[in-house]
Amino acid sequence: MKLQNILIIKLRHIGDVLLSTPVLRGLRTAFPQARLTMLVNRGTEGVLANNPDVNEVLCLEKGSWDTQLKYVQMLRRRGFDGVVDLTDGDRSAVISLATGAPVRIGFNAEHRWRGLLYSRVAKPRQTDQHRVDYDLCALRALGLDTKPGAPAVYPSPTDEQAVATWMQETGLLSAQSSQLLILLQPGARYSLKVWPHERFAQLADRLADRFACRILLGGDQREREVAEHVARKTRCAPIVVAGKFSLLQFAALVKRCALFVGNDGGAMHIAATMGTPVVALFGPTYPQRWGPRGGPSQVIYKGLDCRACYHQTCLRGDESCMQQITVDEVCTAAGRMLDRAPARIET
Incomplete structure (x- = not known):
């Protein structure tokens, strides 16, 4: 599988976004020429500044329904061919589907309806494994190696x-x-x-x-x-x-x-x-x-x-x-x- 334009979604807090950075490293290693865009909640984007494994960081708009709809339409126009949703939430699963990307990887620990919105559900090997290792299971769902990774932050x-x-x-x-x-x-x-x-x-x-x-x-x-x-x-x-x-x-x-x-x-x-x-x-x-x-x-x-x-x-x-x-x-x-x-x- 070769992806060229990947959206990674992590709509959580600062620590969660930081712990997801080994996934960015894994994707960059597997797809060195791909464009990697990360979608996060506003206020968490600072932890990704200067990260060499991501090309662009977007902040989710949470205003009126009209504002949110326009934002999702903007994402769809980006033409993503792959989405890796690390959020484990319903909102992000809907966004994943709405992008129109043919490859959509996400988690469904609660066994909810959102699992139907992904092309493949990532399945962690252990229930209580560390969140870094849990997120890396998304790479395995893409058929990639899941070597242990360390979170990274890059002060300039x-x-x-x-x-x-x-x-x-x-x-x-x-x-x-x-x-x-x-x-x-x-x-x-x-x-x-x-x-x-x-x-x-x-x-x-x-x-x-x-x-x-x-x-x-x-x-x-x-x-x-x-x-x-x-x-x-x-x-x-x-x-x-x-x-x-x-x-x-x-x-x-x-x-x-x-x-x-x-x-x-x-x-x-x-x-x-x-x-x-x-x-x-x-x-x-x-x-x-x-x-x-x-x-x-x-x-x-x-x-x-x-x-x-x-x-x-x-x-x-x-x-x-x-x-x-x-x-x-x-x-x-x-x-x-x-x-x-x-x-x-x-x-």
Whole structure:
């Protein structure tokens, strides 16, 4: 099978899009001359910037029915001969069919009607395999090799320089500064995935005292208030960087850090992809499927299976999965990771 114009669809969040990048690498290897276009939700496209395996990134329009119809008609005019839908959702399956592409690969884990809209349904070998490996099963459905792949993100020299300039201005990058940098990520997209803010504050102070390090508090613009709240509860005067950098600038920043500690989310995946040692805090999500891929990592997970319900409010109260993670065990895990890895500040 030889494809020349392929649409890849991933209508999820930042971490999901990043974890799908090994599929892009596999398609580029198999079809080096093909045009690869990726369709994502707006707000996630930044993680694909500078990726050499994709020619174009499109953001889905979600306005009125008329707007959506015109958008789908635009996709149809593109003349795709293949669609690889990595979303596992009904909307993307309809879009796949509407493109008119003769080859349409997609997932149907829920055994819904959407399976009828694909020319072939990708079937993972294991139910609970990691999402990277799960997505790569789409290549097998195309008759391609499914060698293990690692997610990739590509900060540009401009991104690197922006971070270096900021570090110089804040005194973190100078001949006199030799402190370790540790980035803590206290926010998350869903409240059930969040470790208590006061524990992040306690962790920040203990790490600063033990390792004479400088603490950064990360997050996007929506999580800046959370980061500032944590900062106010500390003694060590951490630097709040939440909302300050683009996705690729954040990648350039976290690459310079000796350690990342945070909840399951896109920032965790970016840190792991950049090779930064990671301590990942998991609660209602399943680390076997969503754990960090890339650099050295340690996952802290209590094994309380919330997947069957995943309510917006947890019925366990103080015994919830995230509440059971203590400051002591996170600090111990952080110490082990720092003992194994050198500082990563570089010019």
